[in-house]
Amino acid sequence: MELSKEQCREIIARRIAKEFSEGDVITLGIGLPTEVANYIPHDIHVIFQSENGMLGVGHRDLAAPENPKVTNAGGLPVTTKPGAVFFDTAMSFTIIRGGHVDATVLGALQVDQHGNLANWMIPGAFVPGMGGAMDLVVGAKKVIIAMEHTNKGKPRIVKNCTIPLTAEAEVDMIVTERCVLERTEQGLLLKEINPMFSLDDILRSTDADLIIPQELQQLAG
Amino acid sequence: MELSKEQCREIIARRIAKEFSEGDVITLGIGLPTEVANYIPHDIHVIFQSENGMLGVGHRDLAAPENPKVTNAGGLPVTTKPGAVFFDTAMSFTIIRGGHVDATVLGALQVDQHGNLANWMIPGAFVPGMGGAMDLVVGAKKVIIAMEHTNKGKPRIVKNCTIPLTAEAEVDMIVTERCVLERTEQGLLLKEINPMFSLDDILRSTDADLIIPQELQQLAG
Amino acid sequence: MKKLISVSEAGKLITPNASVMIGGFLRCGSPYRVIEEIIKNKTGGLTLIANDTSFEEYDRGKLIANKLVKKAIVTHIGTNPETGRQLNAGEIEVELVPMGTLVERIRCGGAGLGGFLTPTGKGTLVEEGKQVIESNGRKYLLEKPLRADFAIIYATKADKFGNAFLDGTTRNFNTVMATAADTVILEPEEISDTPLDPAQITIPGIFVDYIVMQEK
Amino acid sequence: MKKLISVSEAGKLITPNASVMIGGFLRCGSPYRVIEEIIKNKTGGLTLIANDTSFEEYDRGKLIANKLVKKAIVTHIGTNPETGRQLNAGEIEVELVPMGTLVERIRCGGAGLGGFLTPTGKGTLVEEGKQVIESNGRKYLLEKPLRADFAIIYATKADKFGNAFLDGTTRNFNTVMATAADTVILEPEEISDTPLDPAQITIPGIFVDYIVMQEK
Numbered sequence: 001m002e003l004s005k006e007q008c009r010e011i012i013a014r015r016i017a018k019e020f021s022e023g024d025v026i027t028l029g030i031g032l033p034t035e036v037a038n039y040i041p042h043d044i045h046v047i048f049q050s051e052n053g054m055l056g057v058g059h060r061d062l063a064a065p066e067n068p069k070v071t072n073a074g075g076l077p078v079t080t081k082p083g084a085v086f087f088d089t090a091m092s093f094t095i096i097r098g099g100h101v102d103a104t105v106l107g108a109l110q111v112d113q114h115g116n117l118a119n120w121m122i123p124g125a126f127v128p129g130m131g132g133a134m135d136l137v138v139g140a141k142k143v144i145i146a147m148e149h150t151n152k153g154k155p156r157i158v159k160n161c162t163i164p165l166t167a168e169a170e171v172d173m174i175v176t177e178r179c180v181l182e183r184t185e186q187g188l189l190l191k192e193i194n195p196m197f198s199l200d201d202i203l204r205s206t207d208a209d210l211i212i213p214q215e216l217q218q219l220a221g
Numbered sequence: 222m223e224l225s226k227e228q229c230r231e232i233i234a235r236r237i238a239k240e241f242s243e244g245d246v247i248t249l250g251i252g253l254p255t256e257v258a259n260y261i262p263h264d265i266h267v268i269f270q271s272e273n274g275m276l277g278v279g280h281r282d283l284a285a286p287e288n289p290k291v292t293n294a295g296g297l298p299v300t301t302k303p304g305a306v307f308f309d310t311a312m313s314f315t316i317i318r319g320g321h322v323d324a325t326v327l328g329a330l331q332v333d334q335h336g337n338l339a340n341w342m343i344p345g346a347f348v349p350g351m352g353g354a355m356d357l358v359v360g361a362k363k364v365i366i367a368m369e370h371t372n373k374g375k376p377r378i379v380k381n382c383t384i385p386l387t388a389e390a391e392v393d394m395i396v397t398e399r400c401v402l403e404r405t406e407q408g409l410l411l412k413e414i415n416p417m418f419s420l421d422d423i424l425r426s427t428d429a430d431l432i433i434p435q436e437l438q439q440l441a442g
Numbered sequence: 443m444k445k446l447i448s449v450s451e452a453g454k455l456i457t458p459n460a461s462v463m464i465g466g467f468l469r470c471g472s473p474y475r476v477i478e479e480i481i482k483n484k485t486g487g488l489t490l491i492a493n494d495t496s497f498e499e500y501d502r503g504k505l506i507a508n509k510l511v512k513k514a515i516v517t518h519i520g521t522n523p524e525t526g527r528q529l530n531a532g533e534i535e536v537e538l539v540p541m542g543t544l545v546e547r548i549r550c551g552g553a554g555l556g557g558f559l560t561p562t563g564k565g566t567l568v569e570e571g572k573q574v575i576e577s578n579g580r581k582y583l584l585e586k587p588l589r590a591d592f593a594i595i596y597a598t599k600a601d602k603f604g605n606a607f608l609d610g611t612t613r614n615f616n617t618v619m620a621t622a623a624d625t626v627i628l629e630p631e632e633i634s635d636t637p638l639d640p641a642q643i644t645i646p647g648i649f650v651d652y653i654v655m656q657e658k
Numbered sequence: 659m660k661k662l663i664s665v666s667e668a669g670k671l672i673t674p675n676a677s678v679m680i681g682g683f684l685r686c687g688s689p690y691r692v693i694e695e696i697i698k699n700k701t702g703g704l705t706l707i708a709n710d711t712s713f714e715e716y717d718r719g720k721l722i723a724n725k726l727v728k729k730a731i732v733t734h735i736g737t738n739p740e741t742g743r744q745l746n747a748g749e750i751e752v753e754l755v756p757m758g759t760l761v762e763r764i765r766c767g768g769a770g771l772g773g774f775l776t777p778t779g780k781g782t783l784v785e786e787g788k789q790v791i792e793s794n795g796r797k798y799l800l801e802k803p804l805r806a807d808f809a810i811i812y813a814t815k816a817d818k819f820g821n822a823f824l825d826g827t828t829r830n831f832n833t834v835m836a837t838a839a840d841t842v843i844l845e846p847e848e849i850s851d852t853p854l855d856p857a858q859i860t861i862p863g864i865f866v867d868y869i870v871m872q873e874k
Binding site: 271272273274275288289290291292294295296307308309310311313314317318337342347348349350351352353354355356359360385386387388389 | 493516520521538540565598613616617618
C-alpha cells in the first residue's frame with residue numbers, strides 16, 4: 001500500500017482535527033501540524049495559540065502588508081478571530097508552561113513507548129534550534145504527535161529513543177497515516193488502524209511494544 | 222531644643238526633597254515619606270512610582286468617586302501626571318526589585334551602622350505586615366530613611382539592630398530633624414547637622430559609631 | 443464563549459475550606475459581589491490569598507469580619523483591625539509575605555514554574571525554613587509557587603470571550619491571580635456585546651472559567 | 659523627557675564586543691534602523707541575544723551576514739542559513755535556549771531575581787551543567803537570569819516620555835528586553851507629541867534611555 005506524502009498528511013491532519021472539544025486552546029507546531037487547522041469541524045470553535053504572542057489566530061492573511069504586525073510563529077501574516085488577544089512572549093509561555101493550553105500538535109523524529117519525544121536534533125546534522133517545542137511538550141495538557149509512520153521505511157516509533165530528547169514521558173497520543181496510538185500506564189495502546197493497512201503492516205513498521213486490543217477500531221477520518 | 226512633630230517632619234521632608242535629580246524614579250513609603258513629595262523643587266521633574274501599579278503619581282485627587290480606579294499604595298485616590306503608566310503589581314515589583322527605582326524613602330524603627338534596617342515589626346506588638354518594604358529596600362538604587370532622630374529620647378540609630386530586620390545592609394542615607402548621615406565603607410558619616418542642635422546633642426542621642434568630618438555642613442532645608 | 447452565570451450561581455461554586463485568591467489592593471480593583479454571596483451562604487474555613495485583608499466593612503475584609511477565613515496569606519493586615527483581633531485570639535492564621543514575593547509566587551504558580559530566587563527577605567525572618575541558594579555570587583531565597591482552588595477577579599470591562607480590560611490601578615493582583623487558580627471567576631463592572639480590541643486586553647479570556655452577569 | 663537621538667547617534671552608542679538584546683520574532687516587531695548603523699560602523703564581536711537570527715537580508719539577520727556577531731543566544735537559527743554556515747565553519751558560537759526559558763531568563767534579569775525553576779529541558783541536553791532542584795515532588799532545572807549591555811527595542815508608537823505601544827504580535831521579546839539591559843534604545847515607528855493613554859502602554863518609559871528620532 002503506497003500513499004503519497006500529501007495523502008499521508010491529509011489522513012493525519014483530518015484524524016487529529018477530531019480530537020478537540022468546544023473552546024479548546026490549541027498550539028500547532030509548524031509543518032504538518034499546521035494543516036490540522038484546515039479540518040476542524042465547523043461546529044467546534046477552538047482557539048489557536050501562537051507562541052510568539054497571540055490567541056485567536058485566524059487564517060493566512062493574504063492582504064497583509066510587506067512587514068505585517070500580526071504574524072504566527074512561522075512569521076507569516078495571519079488574521080485574527082473574534083475574541084483574539086495579543087501579548088508578549090513571556091505571557092505566551094505563562095500560558096504554555098502553565099498548563100493553559102489544552103493540546104499541542106507537533107511533529108517528531110522519534111517517539112518511544114515511554115512517551116519520550118525526540119524532535120529537535122539529529123547528532124551530526126544541522127540543528128536549527130528547539131524554538132518553543134520543549135516548553136510546549138512539557139506544558140500542554142495533551143501532547144499529540146503528528147508524523148508519517150516511518151522515515152523512508154525506518155521505524156520512528158521505538159522502544160527507546162536513540163537521539164536527543166525534546167522531553168521525557170510527555171507524549172499522550174501518536175497519529176500516523178497507519179494508526180492511532182495512545183500512551184497508557186501499561187504502554188502504547190493501538191487504538192485505531194487505517195483499514196488500508198493490516199495489523200501486520202503496523203507491527204512490522206513499528207519498533208515499540210504495542211498493546212493490541214481485542215477489537216481494533218477503524219482510523220477515524 | 223524642642224521641635225514639634227510637625228516641625229520635625231517638615232525639616233526631614235524638605236531635606237530629602239533636595240536629594241533628587243531630573244527624571245528620577247522615586248517610591249515613597251506611607252506616612253512621613255509621602256510628605257517629601259510636597260517639597261520637590263519646581264524645576265526638577267521626578268516620577269513617583271506607586272507599588273500597587275503606577276508611575277507618574279500626581280496629587281491627592283479630591284474629586285475622585287467613592288471607589289476610585291486610580292489610587293496610591295495607601296488606597297487614596299490620586300491624579301496622574303503627563304506620561305503616567307498603569308500596570309499590575311508583578312510589573313511594579315519588576316521595576317522595584319529590578320533596580321529601576323532610583324530612590325526610595327521609608328520610615329524606620331531602627332537603623333544600624335551596618336546599614337541594616339528594621340521597620341516592620343516589634344516583637345510582642347501587633348505586626349501589620351511588611352507590604353512592599355522588603356522588596357523596596359533590596360531593589361531601590363538608593364535607600365533613604367526618613368525618621369525622627371529618637372523614639373521619645375531613645376536612640377533609633379544604633380550599633381546593631383535589636384529588632385527583626387527588614388533588610389541587611391541596604392540603607393544608604395538617614396535623614397532626621399537633627400542631621401543627615403551617609404553610609405560609607407568606613408561606617409556612618411555625619412554629613413550635615415541642623416544648627417539648632419550641637420554635635421554633642423547628636424552624639425548623645427545616637428548609639429551608633431559616627432564618623433565626624435573636620436568641617437560639618439549645615440543641614441540643607 | 444464563556445459561561446455567563448448569576449452572582450448567586452457564582453457564590454455557590456465556592457466550597458467550604460477552599461483556597462481562594464481575591465484580587466484588589468485595599469478597595470481598588472476589588473471584586474465584591476461574589477463575596478456577598480459567600481457571606482450569605484456562610485461558606486467558611488477559607489484560605490484567603492490576597493494583597494491585604496482590606497477593611498472590615500468592604501469586599502474581602504467582610505469575609506474576615508464574618509469569620510469565614512481560617513488562614514490569610516497576605517502582605518498586610520493593618521487596615522482591618524478585625525484580622526488583628528482574630529489573630530490575637532488565635533482564631534485565624536496569618537502568613538505575611540513580602541509584596542513582590544507574593545505576587546511573584548502567584549505568577550510562578552500560573553506560569554508552570556517550580557519557584558524563583560529572590561534577594562527579598564534575605565537575612566530576615568522571611569528566610570526561616572527556606573532554602574538559600576547562591577547564584578552569581580549573591581545569596582537568594584528560594585520561594586515556591588502559589589496556586590488556589592478559586593480566583594475571584596475584578597474587571598472594568600469584559601467581553602463574552604472572558605477577555606478583560608482593567609483600568610487605572612485596578613490591575614494589581616488580578617492579572618496574576620487569573621492564571622493561578624483551578625477555577626477563575628471574573629466579576630466585571632460591564633460586559634461588552636462586542637469583542638474587546640485584541641491589543642488592549644489586560645487578562646486573556648482563556649484563563650477565565652465563569653463571567654458573573656451584571657446586576658439588573 | 660527622554661533623550662531623543664538620531665539613528666546615527668544611536669548606532670554610535672553600541673560598542674564593539676558588547677552584548678546586545680534585539681527584539682523581534684523573525685521579522686515581526688524587529689527594529690532595523692539602528693542595526694543598519696551598526697553595520698555601517700562595522701561594530702563587531704557582538705553577543706546577540708534574540709529569539710532567532712531572522713533572515714540573512716533583514717534586521718538582526720544582517721548582523722550575522724556581516725560577521726559582526728561572535729556569539730548568538732537564541733532559540734532558533736533555521737531561517738538564516740548564514741548562521742548555520744558560520745557555525746559549521748567555527749566562526750560563530752551559538753547557544754540554543756528553549757523559547758520559554760529564554761524569555762523568562764531575560765525577564766528574571768530585568769526583575770532582579772536570581773533565577774527560576776523550570777520543568778522545560780529536564781532530561782534533555784539542555785539540562786547539562788545545570789543544577790536540578792526538587793520542589794513539591796517534581797524536578798526542575800535552575801535557570802539563571804540574562805542581562806545585556808544594550809537592548810534595541812521596536813515600538814509601534816512612543817511618546818516623549820519613552821512610553822511605548824506595540825501593536826499586534828510585535829510585542830514578543832521587546833517587552834522583557836526593555837527591562838534587562840544597561841542601556842535601552844527605543845526605535846519607534848511613530849513618535850507622538852502627546853502622552854500615550856496610561857492604560858494602553860506596553861512598555862513603561864522609565865526603562866528607556868534613548869528614543870531614536872523618526873526618519874525625515
